[in-house]
Amino acid sequence: MKTRIIWTIYTIALLSFLYLPIFMMVIQSFNDSKYLTEWKGFTLKWYIKLFESNEVWASFMNSFTIALASALTSTFLGITLAYTYIRSKGKIYDFLDIAMYTPIIIPEIAEAVSLALFFYLSNINFGWYTVFIGHTAFNIAFAYFTLKAQLSLISKNVEDAALILGAKPIKVLFSILLPIAMPAIFASMIITFTLSFDDLIKSVFTTEPGFPLLPILIWTRAARARATPDLNALATIMIAISLCLASLYTYYMYKR
Amino acid sequence: MLSSLKILTIISITFLFVFFYIPLIEMFIYSLKSENPIENYVSILKNPLYIRIIGYSLLISFLTTIISLIISYPIAYYLAFIINEKFKSIILIAFIAPFWVNFLLRTYALYNVLYMIGIINNFIALLIGMVYDYYPYMLLSIYAALSKISKSILDASYLFGATPFQRFTKIILPLSMPGIIAGSIFVSLTTMTEFVVPSMLGGVEGYTVGYLIWDLFLKYRNWFKGSALSIIIISIALIISLFYSRKAKVVLI
Amino acid sequence: MGEKDYINIINLSKSFGNVKALDNINLSINNGELLTILGPSGCGKTTLLKIIAGLEKPDTGDIFIDGFRINDVPPYKRNIGMVFQDLALFPHLNVIENIAFGLKIKKLQENEIKEKVSKILELVKLPIEEYGNRKVTQLSGGQQQRVALARALVLEPKVLLLDEPFSHLDYKIRQELMVELKRIQRSLNITTIYVTHDQTEAMFMSDRVAIMHNGKVFQVGKPSEVYDNPINTFVATFFGEVNIIEGKLNNGFIIVDGCKPIKLRNIKINNNGSDHVHIILRPEKVKIGNANKNNYIAKGKIEDMIFLGPFVKIDIKINDKQYLKALTPRDICKEINIGKEVSINWSLNDMKIFPGD
Numbered sequence: 001m002k003t004r005i006i007w008t009i010y011t012i013a014l015l016s017f018l019y020l021p022i023f024m025m026v027i028q029s030f031n032d033s034k035y036l037t038e039w040k041g042f043t044l045k046w047y048i049k050l051f052e053s054n055e056v057w058a059s060f061m062n063s064f065t066i067a068l069a070s071a072l073t074s075t076f077l078g079i080t081l082a083y084t085y086i087r088s089k090g091k092i093y094d095f096l097d098i099a100m101y102t103p104i105i106i107p108e109i110a111e112a113v114s115l116a117l118f119f120y121l122s123n124i125n126f127g128w129y130t131v132f133i134g135h136t137a138f139n140i141a142f143a144y145f146t147l148k149a150q151l152s153l154i155s156k157n158v159e160d161a162a163l164i165l166g167a168k169p170i171k172v173l174f175s176i177l178l179p180i181a182m183p184a185i186f187a188s189m190i191i192t193f194t195l196s197f198d199d200l201i202k203s204v205f206t207t208e209p210g211f212p213l214l215p216i217l218i219w220t221r222a223a224r225a226r227a228t229p230d231l232n233a234l235a236t237i238m239i240a241i242s243l244c245l246a247s248l249y250t251y252y253m254y255k256r
Numbered sequence: 257m258l259s260s261l262k263i264l265t266i267i268s269i270t271f272l273f274v275f276f277y278i279p280l281i282e283m284f285i286y287s288l289k290s291e292n293p294i295e296n297y298v299s300i301l302k303n304p305l306y307i308r309i310i311g312y313s314l315l316i317s318f319l320t321t322i323i324s325l326i327i328s329y330p331i332a333y334y335l336a337f338i339i340n341e342k343f344k345s346i347i348l349i350a351f352i353a354p355f356w357v358n359f360l361l362r363t364y365a366l367y368n369v370l371y372m373i374g375i376i377n378n379f380i381a382l383l384i385g386m387v388y389d390y391y392p393y394m395l396l397s398i399y400a401a402l403s404k405i406s407k408s409i410l411d412a413s414y415l416f417g418a419t420p421f422q423r424f425t426k427i428i429l430p431l432s433m434p435g436i437i438a439g440s441i442f443v444s445l446t447t448m449t450e451f452v453v454p455s456m457l458g459g460v461e462g463y464t465v466g467y468l469i470w471d472l473f474l475k476y477r478n479w480f481k482g483s484a485l486s487i488i489i490i491s492i493a494l495i496i497s498l499f500y501s502r503k504a505k506v507v508l509i
Numbered sequence: 510m511g512e513k514d515y516i517n518i519i520n521l522s523k524s525f526g527n528v529k530a531l532d533n534i535n536l537s538i539n540n541g542e543l544l545t546i547l548g549p550s551g552c553g554k555t556t557l558l559k560i561i562a563g564l565e566k567p568d569t570g571d572i573f574i575d576g577f578r579i580n581d582v583p584p585y586k587r588n589i590g591m592v593f594q595d596l597a598l599f600p601h602l603n604v605i606e607n608i609a610f611g612l613k614i615k616k617l618q619e620n621e622i623k624e625k626v627s628k629i630l631e632l633v634k635l636p637i638e639e640y641g642n643r644k645v646t647q648l649s650g651g652q653q654q655r656v657a658l659a660r661a662l663v664l665e666p667k668v669l670l671l672d673e674p675f676s677h678l679d680y681k682i683r684q685e686l687m688v689e690l691k692r693i694q695r696s697l698n699i700t701t702i703y704v705t706h707d708q709t710e711a712m713f714m715s716d717r718v719a720i721m722h723n724g725k726v727f728q729v730g731k732p733s734e735v736y737d738n739p740i741n742t743f744v745a746t747f748f749g750e751v752n753i754i755e756g757k758l759n760n761g762f763i764i765v766d767g768c769k770p771i772k773l774r775n776i777k778i779n780n781n782g783s784d785h786v787h788i789i790l791r792p793e794k795v796k797i798g799n800a801n802k803n804n805y806i807a808k809g810k811i812e813d814m815i816f817l818g819p820f821v822k823i824d825i826k827i828n829d830k831q832y833l834k835a836l837t838p839r840d841i842c843k844e845i846n847i848g849k850e851v852s853i854n855w856s857l858n859d860m861k862i863f864p865g866d
Contacts, residue, residue, distance in 0.1 A: 007334045011347065014331065018354055018388070021365035028368070036372055077268040084265045096269070103276060105497050107449035109466045110283075110486040111276075113473050117286060117483065118279035137275040140268065157597035160564050163584040164591045165611035165664065169258065175610075179601045198358045200452065205473070215360055222364040222456065235361045246356035250349065 022239060029232035046233040055212065056234065063214040066128065067197035070135040071189045077136075078143025078188060079151075079181070086152050103141040108201045111138065116205040126208040134206040135199055139192040146191060150184030183252040190249045194242070280490070287483035296484035306468070306485070313465040314492075316454065317447040320386040321394075321440050327387065328395040328439070333428075336402035348399070355392040362389060363453050370457065377459030385457040390447055394439035401435025402428070441500045445493050465489060515540040515700045516561070516668065521570030523556055530556045532724040534570070539716075541698040543691070544729075547711040547748065548721035554704045555594075557721075558670050561702065563587050574667060590661030591670040594677075596653050598645040604630075604656050605641045611664045629663040632693060651682040658690070662697070669694070669701040676707070687713055708748050712736075720744045742863045745789040752795065752833050754788035755865065763788065763862070767828035768807040771857070785865030794859040795835035797823065797845065798852045805852035809833065814847055825853060 024036070029047070032040035050056055081100070085093050103111070115134045124130060154177070162172045178185075200215040207213055218234070221227050287296050300306050335348055354362060366388055370376045375384070405428060413423045451466030465485070472482030516538040523531040530553045538544045546554045559565040561572060563584030572579050579587060599607050605626055612622045630637045633655040645653060654674060661669060671690075675683040691714060694701050703714055711718050712732050719729040720743075728740040732748075739745035742753065756763040762770040763786060771788075798805065809827035821842045823835045833853060845851065 004338060007330070007338050011331060011334055011339075014327070015347075015350055018351070021369045021388075022354060022357065022362065024369060025361075025365040036368055077264070077271060080261060080264040081268045084261065099272070099277075103272075105445060105493055106280070107445070107466070107486075107489050107493055109449050109451070109469050110490050111280075113469060113482060113486055114279035114283040115275075116473065117283050117479065118275075121282060133275050137272060140272055155595055155597060157593040157595055158599065160559075160562075160584075161591070161593060161597040161660075162599075162610070163564065164562055164587075164589060165660070166585045166614040167610075168585055171614065176599060180599075194356065198360075200360060215358065218358070218360045218364070219452070222360060222367070227364070231364070235358075235364065238361060239357050242356040242358065243353060246349075246353050249356075 025232050026236045026239065028229070029236040031229075034229050046230045047237075049228075050230040050233045050237075053230070055217065056214075056230075059212040059214040059217045062128075062211060063197050066132050066135060066213075067193045069132055070139055070196040071193035073132075074136045074139035074143045074192045075147070075185060075188045078140050078192075079147045079185065081140070081144050082147040082151050083177075085148060087156065100141050100144050103138050112202045112205040115202065119206065126206060127211045130206040131203055131211070131213065134202040135196040138202065139195055142195060143188045143192050146188040147181070147184050150187075151181060154180055187249050187252040190245050190252070194245060283483045284487055286480060287487050289480050296480050297488070300481065300485055300488065309463065309468050310465050310488075312463075313448055316382070316386060316450075316464065317444045319383060320390055320447045321444045323383070323387050324391040324394040324443055325398075325436065325440065328391050329398055329432075329436075332395055332398035332402050332432075332435075335399055336405075351395060352392055359389060360452065363456050367456055376457065377461070379458060379461050382454045382458035382462050385453045386447055386450065389453055390443050393442045393446075397439030397442065398432060398435040401432045401438075405431050437500055441497055445496060448493065449489055514538070515575060516702075517571075517573040518557075518561070519571045519573070521557070521560065521567050521572070523553075523560060523565065523567050529724050531560075531567070534724075534726055536719060536726055536729065538700060538702065540700055542716040543694050543701040543703060543714055545703045545705060545711040545715035545718045546721055547705060547708060547718055549706055549747070552721045553724040554721050555672055558591075558672050558702065558704050561668075562589055562591050562670055588664070588666050589668045589670060590664060590666035592654075592657045592661050592672065592674045594673045596657045596674075598653060598657055598660070600644075600646055603642050603644050604635070604648070605637070607645055607656060608660045608663050610660070615664075625663055626659075629659045632662070633659045633689070635659070650678050651686060654678065654686055655689075658693070662693070662699075667700065669699050671701070671703045673705050675710070676705070683710075690714070711748070718748070720747060722747070739789065739861060742787050742789065745861060745863075750792055750834065750836075752788075752790040752792060754790065754831060754833070756786050756788055758784040758786055765807070765828075765831070767809065767831065769805070771806065771860075773862070783864065787863045787865050789861040789863060790833075790855060790859065792822065792834040792836035794855050795833055795837075796854045797825070797835055797837060797841070798854060805854050807833070807853045809851060809853060811845060811847050811849050811851060814842070814845070825851065827853070 028036055030042050030044070032043040032045070081096070085097060112134070115130070115137075119126060119130050158176060158180075159172050162176045163169070167175065198215055200219055203213045203216055204219075207216070218231065221231050288294070290296060292298075331351065335344060339347060363385055366385055367376070370381050370384065375381050409427060409431075410423065413427055418426065449464070449466040449469075451462075451464045451470065454462030454464050455467055456462070469482055469485050469489070472478050472485060514537045516536075518534055518536040521531055521534040522529070532553075534557065546557065548554050556565065560567050563579070563582065567580070574587075599610065602610070608626045608629060609622050612625060617625075626641075627637045630640065635652060635655050640648070640652070640656075645656060648656065657674070674690075675686055678686065687710060703710075705711055715732055717730060718732050718735055720727045720735065722743055728735055728744050730738075735744065736749050739748065745751045746753070754765055756765040756771070758764075758773075759770075761773050763773060764770055765788070807827045809825040811823060812826050812832070813824040815822040815824075817836075819839060820836050821839055823837060823842070823845070825833045825835060827833055835853070
């Protein structure tokens, strides 16, 4: 019995250590004082300052549109690859599977600089498209693994049953496969969206000064000691959004 | 429709090949560009400063992996075997949730707290930050392995007269090995080139090989050398993952 | 092709890589009959079913249904019903939607659909008011199986295919559903192919049975015909219980260790020069008598007796390597115990002689 208490204390202690910094940042975003050490009163002025910043808005919109496009594209391409892998046999498909692991093993910085080199040598202008491509090439792998796990739970007999009942392959896709795979598709979109939205390193090497992105903004401010209090407000909002996405993801992944 | 699927598959593979594999191949070719093809590699490997930075990064990676393992294993054990069933999902989600918050923000939040405490811009702060940001991977990995251990094996060990200590060392620990290995591979690979956290929290002591590559490209504009160093790092990553996979026959995901 | 033939399978072969799954299959199925394809796992029976359904393409051969060659007809146009081993119900649809799926594709009117679904659910004894709106995942194994059957039959297909539909169910439910299936099949008079590895199912269900092994059909016939006149050792052992007695040919007699020489009568064996034979004998044909009887073929010692309700299965050792199983009504066994010496007899007509391997 005593050991149980020790375990519980250890766990609670660790959880507190984990949440304390986040908690403090959230509180600080409502603090009228710039300094962590003093509490001057509740205020929303940092949030207002945030919303008034053009730089923040531009970065946010850019990151958002890219994340959305990347999520849709990588999920779409990922599901075709996952489905093909599951319904096919042969050495070439095992090779494909291994090829999908590489984006996850390769260090992100190495991948990022290779992209920069590639676009430079191909004379492509840096901007929306290069960032999009950089994110998506990586995200396809994540979408693939998420979808592969879930799709493999759908027996081929279910598709065959639909065919025999008179459904043409297109109908099988839209009436049977997609509805059953929908939770996995949502889960994949959430995870690829998050990966893209939060991405820093690949973004730095695939963008240009005229195309700001939110993580780069945060990095510039937070890492270079140019942090302003509205950063805490931004952080709080993003934390709230992340936690919502996290719950949605958990909901979809464990729907069965 | 089967033909549409084939076309889409080919498009997907082409996309991956053109925008992921070809850049890497190009980088490899670029790293060989000079009078003597391996000159870039030689100059890196002969440079004591570079070697020290690479070694330093590997050290950080190693320590982060070990510390994450030591901290996460008890939590995973608690979640798998000790915790009251009612609380299991809540506590598990509680440990994983911060994982979804932007990496930079988490580190920035930690920065503020560490700044307040006074442990900042040094190696300790760096290490705390690395563990703070990377332990979830280790935790999830070990928990997954532990939760697969069937209760009947544990019950059987009681029948054979095993003490709790023996039960741990002879049954639970070996069976959790795949999880430990998978978690270790993932954490060591990703922390090997991590530089955001070290630079934010470690100050001068936070200069790692990731930042070196960054600088070679953006600051010193020596793309040849940068490419060579990247290839070196990629090779180390591939060797580590191959080594671990062979040893444990583990699939990463 | 006979007049009654409804399905004709001619020279059908299929290979997967180096494995020959189907080896020149020729089979005819009569209109309205229930043919069981019986064979061990891996014999090719599921592959055959899938080819008939259109889910796989054969390498060579033709399939005719009602006189039409259907080789090139896609599965969604063949008007065949199929019940899969794992049921393959649509998990995201409820019972009514599962069954109505095929009807909706045919673009029938709402009320017509409702009527047909209602009728078919009645036929499989799952009243629509009670079960219609339930999610299929909430049903028991037996109920799910009924839904799968209803879904296949509601489209009034010309042919019904079943791939080991009851193998994963409890014994009692399996019995119940087999009776149901037989009843429904008879009342609709639908040509049915039933695939299984369970010989009791085969004996119970079939109008005719086809024994398959290693991609070949060894024998087709009524269950009683195949049981009484198996064409080779495999069929004899796979369909019903059987004794295999090893013996040697010698001048028109078969010599078995521990037995009197057995005279061959009008039995031709193609032995390829070998003198090694198998005598196939059903346990119920083995007659046991007093040890000092004069008319006997063999003598042996009782090693084991197993109680089977109305019958007793008796293991008798007749020589060092040979056991005989006898299936005897209980009242005859009153004087027999384990360890007793007995005389064994059987009618020579009840023997089948096949080449030894």
